[in-house]
Amino acid sequence: MTPKILPLNQLHNGKCGSCARNKLCFGRFLADSNAAEQLDFEISNRILHRGDHIFYSGQEFSSLYMVRSGHVKTVMVTEDGEEQITGFPGPGDSIGADGLAAGQYAVDAIALDTVSICTLHFDHLLRTSTGEEDVQRLLLTLFSEMIFGNEQLLLTLGKLDAQQRMATFLLKQSHAQLRNGCSPVSFTLAMSRADIGNHLNLAVETVSRLLTQFKQRGLIKFNRNDIDWLDIDGLANLSNRREYTLPQMAENLATAQLN
C-alpha cells in the first residue's frame, strides 16, 4: 500500500502564518521572517477548476482571496455586455479588494486552470488584525500594490503601441514566475490568445501576429501556450521599460522579500 501523499499545491486550513506557502504569499510583505506568526487569522482553502467562478460581479463582498497556485482572470462587464479582463492574478496575488468599497465584487473572478485559493473572511480578518499594526500595514500594502498595478496597466495600455504592450505583458508574466521561484524564461501561459487580446485591448489576430513576429525575431521560443525561452533584455528593449530586465527583476524580488 502506497503512503498517502499531499498534492503539490497542498491544502492548508488553519492559521495563515503556519502555511508552507506563506513566503510566496502574505509573508512576502513582512520584513521580519518571524513575523509570519502574527498572521494568526483563519484561512480556508478551496480547489477550483478551469472555468469555475471564485465569485461573481455584483455578489455581496465578504472575503478577500489569495491565489496559492494556478491562474485566475478578473473580468469587468459593461452595461451592454462588453468584457474587460482587468488582470490575471497568480500565486501570491490577492483578489476581491475592489469589492470592499461598494460592498459587492466589481469583477467576475474565473479560474483559468486548476487553482488553489485561500479565503480570508474580511470581518474576521479585520477583527483579528485590530491592534496588530504590522498586519494592518500588510493589508494596506496589499491594496496599494493593486492600485499601483492598475496605474501601471493604464500607462501600458494608454501610451504604448501593440508591440510594446505585448512585450510588457510577456515580461510581467516572466516576472511573476520569478517571484514564485520558478524559471522566468520557461513557463506556460494559462490564458488564451483571446484573453490576452482582451486584456491588452488588441484583436486576437494582432496578438497572434505579434507572437509570431517575436518568434521570428528570436525574442521568444514557444509552442502553443508553452514558452520555452524568452529574451528578457530584448523584450525590455522593445517595451521601453527597463524594470523587468533580469538584474532589475532580481533586485525587485529581493526588495519584495525584505519589505
Next chain:
Amino acid sequence: MTPKILPLNQLHNGKCGSCARNKLCFGRFLADSNAAEQLDFEISNRILHRGDHIFYSGQEFSSLYMVRSGHVKTVMVTEDGEEQITGFPGPGDSIGADGLAAGQYAVDAIALDTVSICTLHFDHLLRTSTGEEDVQRLLLTLFSEMIFGNEQLLLTLGKLDAQQRMATFLLKQSHAQLRNGCSPVSFTLAMSRADIGNHLNLAVETVSRLLTQFKQRGLIKFNRNDIDWLDIDGLANLSNRREYTLPQMAENLATAQLN
C-alpha cells in the same frame, strides 16, 4: 475695522474628526455620523496653486493626502517620458495610496487650480488607528475605492469608443460635483483639453470635436471650460452606462453617506 473672516476653503489643523469638511471627506465612509470623533489623528493643511506639486513620482512615500477643495492631476511617466494622467482627484478624494507598496510615490500629483489639501502622515495614521476597527476599515475602503475606480477606468478606456469615453468623463465630473453638494449640471472643468485627451487616450483635436458635437446636439452648454448645463440622461445614453443618471446618482450619494 472688519472682522477677520476665514476663506471659503478654510484651513483646519488639528484633529480630522472635528474638521468642518469631514462629511465630504473621510466622514463619507462612516455609517454612524458620530463616529467622526474616532478620527482623532492629526492633520495639517496646505494651500497649493496651479502647477504646484503635492509630491513627485519616485519621492519617498510618507503620507496620504485628502483633497479638501480644488482639483489635482496625477501623472505617471514612462521610461521615455510619455505621460499618462491616471486621474483628476477632487474634494473628498485621496492621493498617494499607490506609493505605499513600493515605498515611493508612483505618480506626480500636480494642482490644477488653487487646492487645499490635508496631509495624513502614514505612520502616525497607522499608529493612531491601531485598535480602531472602524478606522482600519475606513482606510481599506478608501484604498478599495481607488482600485475599483481604476478598474472602471480600464473598462472605459478599453472598451468604449471616443464618444462614449467623453460622455463617461463628463458624467464622472458631474457626479463628483453632486457628491460635494454642488450642482451636477453647472460647473467648471479644472483641466485643459490636452489633459482630458491624455487621460482618455484621445487627441486634443478629438476632445474638441466631441465637445463641439455634444454642444450641437444639445447635450451640453459650455463656454471654454465653464459648463452651464449638461443633459445627464442624454450623456448616460451615449455612454452605455446608466450609473450616472440623476436618480441613480442621488442613490449613490445616499449610499455613500450611509456607509
Next chain:
DNA sequence: AACTATCGTTGATCTATATCAAGTTCAACG
C-alpha cells in the same frame, strides 16, 4: 481512426481616430 469544436494563424481590406496644417479666441501684460 475519424469526427468535431475550439483555438490559433495568416492574408486582404477597412475605419476610427491620430496626425498634420491653418486658423481663431482669449487672457495677460507692457
Next chain:
DNA sequence: CGTTGAACTTGATATAGATCAACGATAGTT
C-alpha cells in the same frame, strides 16, 4: 489697447490596428 502666446477649433490626410475571411492544428470523443 495693441501684442503675444497659449489654448482651442476646424478641416484634410494618414495609419495602426480592427475586422473580415479562410484555413490549419490540436485535444477530446465515439
